[in-house]
Amino acid sequence: MRVKAAVPIIVAGLVLMLVGIGLQTLWKPAETLTSSTTRQTTSAPVTVILPEARGRQSADVEVTVDGEGPFTLAVGRASDVEAWVGEAAHLSVTGIDEDVLSTEYTEGEASVPDPRGSDLWISEEAVQGSTSYRWSEPVEGEWSILLATGGRTTAPTQISITRPNDQSASLALPLIIGGALVVVLGIALLFIAPRDRSGQGRPDAPGRRRPPGRARAADGGRGGAPSTAAPSIAAPRVILVLVGLLGAGSLLAPLPALAAVPVDVERIPDTATPTATATAIASATGDPEPPLATGAPSPGSVASGPPVVLEEQLERILRAVAGTVAAADAASDPDLLEPRVDGAALETRAAAYALAAADAGLPAPAPVAAAPVLLDMIPTDDQWPRTLVALTQGTDDPVPQALLLVQESPRENYRLVSAVQMLPGSTFPTPPVPGATGPIPLDEDGALKLAPQEAVRAIADVLTEPDGDNERIFEENSFAEAITRFQAEVRADPGNSAATISFTHRAQEESTQALSTGDGGAMVFGYLRHAYSSVPASGDDAIDLGGTVYETLTGEAASATGIDISYGEAVMMYVPPAGSSDQVRVVGAVQQLLSAQLR
Structure with missing residues (x-):
């Protein structure tokens, strides 16, 4: 029997190995x-x-492109590439059908702009003729490759993609190991001796009496029915174990999921944060997560995908912006700012160049630092316009500066619209989850204590009327204190008693931007125009401009008609969430003289 059982097992093992x-x-x-x-x-x-x-495939694939002449290969988020293509005619490589790449042609505009240098691309390569590109996913998400030259030149269409073969990781090794185990089992069966059954299953020898204890065991005890005879050898139990393993898939099929292991909550280290521990337990038990703790990201700020700008993209964008500003500063040429600067940042910097041409002694605007990036606020929303914030501080900067950048459309690059230095002693609000921030409605308070536009109008009102109704909305801050103190001193100056003086601050609502923070509040960026007018009280009086910057700008030491002076004021505020007892906090500000004109 042993040989009959062992030989087939050995043969089966050898077959598996072969x-x-x-x-x-x-x-x-x-x-x-x-x-x-x-x-x-x-x-x-x-x-x-x-x-x-x-x-x-989640692994890298090799993309080979054969073209005629130069072209650009760019990689970006699938939605970004689609938005950049827009209404243009294009060929899409849509999938794989065995050894053929399926394609689909879409009619549309016959030309496209040059794709080089777009802020949408994670990476780009300038190619001459043909190239092989290793396509990897920078982060989890959907990514596409764009091939284009610009204008009406046709893009390459001869493309091949080489990917790992899912079947190349065959069953060879499991079969060899499993076959060897089966052979060893078969050989072991040849040498296993039969179990000593001590007369079980056969009658006692003549003249021999069965011991009482053995009789009870054989009869099943207490007069019970006789038990089934035991197997003749011990091997079948081992065979059943091996067959069970094979059937469970340890060698030939995927392993089943492991059973859940109880978690000893009391042994969780003390260093684990309450939020993280609660989330881990909720995930393990299937229970919903508990309410977020104070300071945690609000439900509306949960990241919904990869951020619209990855770290290497942000660094590249900031270098481009800082380089553009540095070149324009060196030449005092506002036209050089156009590709990368817009809005309030463009107005204030262009004004600084013009004033410097009239008076070289005026302070230059603070340089824009590209690095290091102390923190950033980058959305995941795939809509336009897109707004992001980077907090940087150059080696010569006494305080960090917040750079507000806006991308108006897919085919435009990010432009700096506001560069605001943080006030001394101020702190930046709780940063959001990476990729979880985004623009919020400007005219609705919603989950905020104050709507963003209302907050900008309120700070303008406080600067105009320091004792007005909006005084209690804001925490004390050095920016408002300096402005209102200057205005009070000018009005109180005895030398100005023969002049009618007015100060008015007005919000430029088209420049307002707001992004959500990690605690449910918002960072609000606003821009104000500050009008300062001084007019003689009577026809016999004159405004003395001697020795001031206004004399330099107007070329007059006095004015019998008066003078209008204009400043631009960029502010950065933190608006707390609704229900908070905190006041609105001015975190940063910058003021720039724009013009001085005689009436």
Whole structure:
């Protein structure tokens, strides 16, 4: 019986081993698979390789592109690439059909702008003729490749993608190991001796009496029915164990999921944060997460995907902005600012250049620092306009500066619209979860204590009427104190008794921007125009401008008609969430003289 049982087992083991060796040699599948577009593919000014062209691969794939002449290969979020293409005619590589890449042609505009230098791209390469590109996913999400030259030139259409073969990790090794174990089992069966049954299953020898204890065991005890006879050898139990393993898939099929292991909550280290611990327990038990603790991101700020700008993109954008501003500062040429500066930042800097031409002694605007980035606020929303904030501090800067950048449309780059220095002693609000911030409605308070536009109007009102109704909305801050103190001193100056003086601060609502913070509040960026007028009280009086910057700018030492002076004031405020007892806090501000004109 032992030989009859062992031989088939040994043979089966050898067969498994031979099959495994064959899968590693004679029948080994290719490690990679290559799919290509057909020669009859329709050309267009843009070719887009969609995420589906990767197949089900999460690993890197090799993309080979054969073109004629120069072109740009750019990688971006799938939604960003689609937005950049817009209404242009384009060829899309939509997926894989065995060894052929399926394509789809979309009619549209016959030309596109040059894609080089777009802030949308994670990476880009200038290619001459053909290239092989290793396509990897920078972070989790959907990513596409764009091929274009610009203008009406057709983009390359001869594309091949080489990807790992899912079947290349065959069953060879499990078969070899499993076969070897089966062979060892078969050999072991040949040497296992039969169990000593001590007369079980056969009658006692003549003249021999069965001991009472053995009789009870054989009869099942207390007169019970006789028990079933035990197997003749011990091997079948081992065979059942091996067959069970094979059936469970330890060698030939995927492993089943492990059973849940109880968590000893009392042994969780003291260093674990309450929020993290609660989330981990909720995930393990399937219970909903508890309410967020104070200071945690609000439910509306949960990240919904990769941020619209990754770290390397942000660094590249800031270098471009800082380089543009530095070149314009060196030349005092506002036209050089146009590609990368707009809004309040453009107005105040252009004014500084003009004033410096009239009076070289006036202070220059603070330089824009690209690094280091102390923190950032980057949204995940795939809509436009897009707004982001980077807090930087150059080596020569006494305080950090907040850079507000806006991208108006997919084919435009980010522009600096506000550069605000933080006030001494101020702190930046709780930063949001990476990629979880985003623009919020400007005219609705919603989850905020004050609507962003209302907050900007309120700070303008406080600067105009320091004792007005909005005084209690704001915490004390050095910016408002300096402005209101200057205004009070000018009015109280006896030398100005023969002049009618007015100070008015007005919010420029088209410049207001707001982004959510991690605690449910908002960072609000506003821009004010400060009008300072001094008019003689009577026809016999004159405004003395001697020795002031206004004399330099107007060329007059006195004015019998009066003078109008204009300042630009960029402010950065923190508006707390609704229900908070905190006041609105002015975190940063900058003031720039814009003009001085005689009436």
